[in-house]
Amino acid sequence: MNGQPIPGFYWDLEKKKYFKIQSQNAARGLDLRYSAENIRKEERKEKIRKAATARSNKIRKERVVRRNPNSIIQTNIERELGFKRRSYYFNSLWTDVCAFGINTRPKQVISRRPCHASIRVFDRDPISRTIYAVQGSNSVNMQRIRTKDDPPAMEIDPSDYYDPPLANPYAFHPWDEVTRTTSTASSLTYLPATGALAVTTYGSDRPPEVWLSDPERDQPYVGQKFTPRDCTAIWAASARPTSFTTPPNITPTIAASQTEHLAVAASSSLLLFTRSQFGSWDSTLALKPLSSDILALDWLSYTTLALGSRDGSIRLYDTRSGGSSHILSHPYPISKLKRADDASRLVCSGLEDSLCLYDLRSPRQLPKSSNYHYQNFPKRRKYTHGNRKAVSTPLLNFEHANREELDLDIAVYPRLGLLAAAQDLATGTAIRVSNLYTGKMVREIKWEAKGKGGWESIRSLKFVEGEGEEGGGVKLWSCWNGGIGEFSW
Template structure:
């Protein structure tokens, strides 16, 4: 069927299938009384709105995988979904037993091992490490960036990693200068000094080392001085040589994230430009580096509220979380964005999980969830999800809270997204507690509230089970702002963390 011909000054009525002349004013008693400019304008506006709703619904249906709402069909649906996306479900051993076995080494650990002690000129808030040279970069105090190199192989002999001084004091290597009492604190960073690299104008909010090009990036919160993005090549340029950007109309920069060099053993690292995504007040910004080494800044997205956390799902896709709980995606190729999910509380950290469609989201009010962007369903009575009747009955028990349960349930059904897993977490109102994800081992580590007796919790990423609790030392009352999974010289995984102003490591095996 062809579209009706457009005639200036006439309106086509789809019901009567004919054109009517548009009148300036209604003439009572005539067939054209309703075809005035005002009525025709309202009809055209309603038609445009209905067309917009139809297109939006069709797009959502096309891009959404609808999962069944019954427990009986859940297993069949998972098999169908895995077949559709071309993957296989892993065995119970990989999802259930393997992560628990990976943290078994922590059961034998009597105390954490220090990588570097607390420096005399301030506590360490953030750190990162060059995976090739093992050089350690750290934020001392509020705004100082320092570097500590690794002890050369021909330097002072160090104890081996598996040395137990209490059981065998005589096993210390010849030439150990401080005796058995200090052997457990000596490592490859013990005898090198801290080199000053830069001192910024306000408190630092993030520190990232980019191993692909050897660049070091830092962001500041801003105060009486504007927030800045610090970029340098510390091995080439040396101390106090850097490039700083001061974004316009940007009061605060909350953090930054860089894409990993490779997402799989078969992937090819990007060779054209290197990117850095920055979470700022009411905006998402991108910094691109050309092969010549110059950095370029651009405003990627303007938002209605602060972007508090972000991460890279792929080399071209950024996921970001906002203060109002919104989770969105940004594509660097098309420069398009979309709202994907809604977290019930302000988001503090976002991390990519084991797949580009899954992410770990940490927020206030003790919320730590695993989301799948393909499944955005909200509350359903028959669905075995997090937001169920049991959840609301637990939150608001008793018959006198029936109205509050109903109101919250309606809000959830409209706004909140259903998580795949909910981890037991403790963080009421701290915006800076960090989380870390190890997708190969299926582990999630999360720093806990400073008033909690537990400092760090480690979970199974695939089942949500709590695997290990690392107790907090009574004298340590410093926020854990940095958690990272690292590899030692043998390739074994370790968990590194800020700890009372110092940096410690915990072996997983």
């Protein structure tokens, strides 16, 4: 008599007894408590009650109750939930006003010279302000800035738009060639912690390579070359920013003594280059080949990398565990990835005019319609639910024009909430600047008509903070008319 189920009998929990269940024919016309119909109703109510109890218990376990308003836990919860998020003025009006002051006519930082090819990609040393650039397809050069020890420049009229050659601080010293690669350069990255320069190539009849050197200390053409195995192309590279600090939960190890970390997208695998305090470089295969090529990558935090693939998948790689996870899905091939204002938000640029802002904490998929007959999708031989590609829902969509180019660059400046994106040449627009918090386009920079030769795609786009003689503030640098243009406020 312990309440175990017996066929044909019902256990009454209150009376602690078994009662015979009366059939429907025997209970017809009588109001019997233990009839088959009443037992079914009672079981239905009990099932609903258990489901409600289980749901309330689950909510109680998953919900954090704010008990102490001064605790650190509540501070983290408020940041996560957005209780102390920036006001509408800072996220919308202030950002729009800041972008309104951007000059649409650039100042030429470096002009294209007849004896040099156009600049493909570039980077800048924030301390010495030396510019490193790839001219043409494979010539890596450096351009030093004029210092106080150099002879003074000639005086010019401030009303002139383009500075004369002698007045430009980057036109005083000649170009110094650092090296020449065996194929077209795919990326150029300056590592300010140790003053190293990393250049990667696509590869052609020669295998792709990673060139690492110290241009300020080494002689020209002196460096360390790595040729990855089973690699058809190196698509991108990203150095871990020096602004990232070591998390307090990471204990000091031998790996923590590395001074530089460089992530390289080698075909469908991930390579991680580390530099010790003695200057030697070490290469490790951080992630084995995936099903699709890795076209873009960027550091989100001290230990986390975001990887964008040709099939639209966005993966996160953790340097501590050495594992990766598919977290988001973009509908088109990914060309660029950039960290937004927080490690949980990511700007993704892809083909087919796609430019989105994703939140890693909300990887939900787009809602599917209940009526699949009237969806505007291409006809298939057999249409099933699995044929439709599941993509993630972005927080924001930005106006963008890029049909098929993987080289068009983007730049993010979280302090002002600005997103700059290079556009397709066919549109007549060179750069669009958008509000990172609202998705609204706040500035549009057009191409300028320049006689013969035409324009080239903008493969490098950077927000540069000025210091010292530059007067401070932030400026937007871009590949422009074969050289480097500066859009200032």
